[in-house]
Amino acid sequence: MRAKDKIIVALDVPGLAAGEELVRRLLPYVGMFKVGLELYTAAGPAAVHMIKEHGGKVFADLKLHDIPNTVAGAARALVRLGVDMLNVHAAGGRKMLCAAAAAVREEAAALGRPAPLLIAVTVLTSLDGDALRNEVGIEREVEDQVVRWARLTQEAGLDGVVASPREIQAIRRACGPDFLIVTPGVRPAGADPGDQSRIMTPQDALRQGASYLVIGRPITAAPDPAAAARAIGEEMEGALGNNV
Numbered sequence: 288m289r290a291k292d293k294i295i296v297a298l299d300v301p302g303l304a305a306g307e308e309l310v311r312r313l314l315p316y317v318g319m320f321k322v323g324l325e326l327y328t329a330a331g332p333a334a335v336h337m338i339k340e341h342g343g344k345v346f347a348d349l350k351l352h353d354i355p356n357t358v359a360g361a362a363r364a365l366v367r368l369g370v371d372m373l374n375v376h377a378a379g380g381r382k383m384l385c386a387a388a389a390a391v392r393e394e395a396a397a398l399g400r401p402a403p404l405l406i407a408v409t410v411l412t413s414l415d416g417d418a419l420r421n422e423v424g425i426e427r428e429v430e431d432q433v434v435r436w437a438r439l440t441q442e443a444g445l446d447g448v449v450a451s452p453r454e455i456q457a458i459r460r461a462c463g464p465d466f467l468i469v470t471p472g473v474r475p476a477g478a479d480p481g482d483q484s485r486i487m488t489p490q491d492a493l494r495q496g497a498s499y500l501v502i503g504r505p506i507t508a509a510p511d512p513a514a515a516a517r518a519i520g521e522e523m524e525g526a527l528g529n530n531v
């Protein structure tokens with residue numbers, strides 16, 4: 288896989304037109320487009336169809352978190368939409384994770400399609416240790432909580448997790464080399480962290496062993512998003528030791 292194929296760009300924009308403009312510009316330089324809460328709430332399934340019509344891959348980052356029956360139903364609907372990756376919150380617990388995994392498998396089989404990748408969000412990359420302990424009320428180190436949820440996710444039969452690049456090595460030790468680790472909280476050196484707490488550069492995230500890097504504002508808010516994506520991809524190729 289080329290480094291650029293590991294870039295998932297977060298289309299956190301207010302509507303379909305802004306999303307489509309970014310898809311047109313970024314398609315040659317990234318591997319997948321992430322439709323999150325903002326764009327999906329504004330445009331719904333049309334956002335997924337638009338990306339597919341341009342030949343792009345779609346990560347539906349809707350972070351499903353509800354009782355097992357409700358999450359399973361939403362997961363089935365996302366499979367029918369044809370997304371390539373979707374996610375749930377690991378905090379939903381074992382029964383919810385198992386229900387989501389079964390729903391994705393069964394719906395894809397019924398449609399005769401390969402199942403999309405199903406991953407679980409661990410500790411949000413916007414949280415640091417203090418917030419996890421004092422605001423959320425989890426009395427563990429961030430890394431320990433991430434690994435705990437990663438193990439649960441793997442046992443429930445999902446493909447991987449969302450975590451910050453800082454936890455990659457601990458997750459790899461616990462869950463092995465084939466478990467997917469999708470990392471937001473990625474910032475080129477010197478870039479504004481914004482609301483992210485646990486960050487790393489794209490090159491370092493790749494060296495740590497990230498499967499995919501989710502990158503939003505460093506690309507989409509750049510004066511020239513295509514140039515920003517190309518530059519990040521080239522730096523990542525360097526980290527992989529590939530010639531571009």
Ligand SMILES: O=c1ccn([C@@H]2O[C@H](COP(=O)(O)O)[C@@H](O)[C@H]2O)c(=O)[nH]1
Nearest residue numbers: 297323410411412471472501502503504
């Ligand atoms: O723990 C998480 C889970 C998801 N995200 C999402 O990733 C992108 C990051 O965007 P940036 O602009 O690069 O900060 C965003 O869509 C989040 O919803 C995350 O950041 N952390």
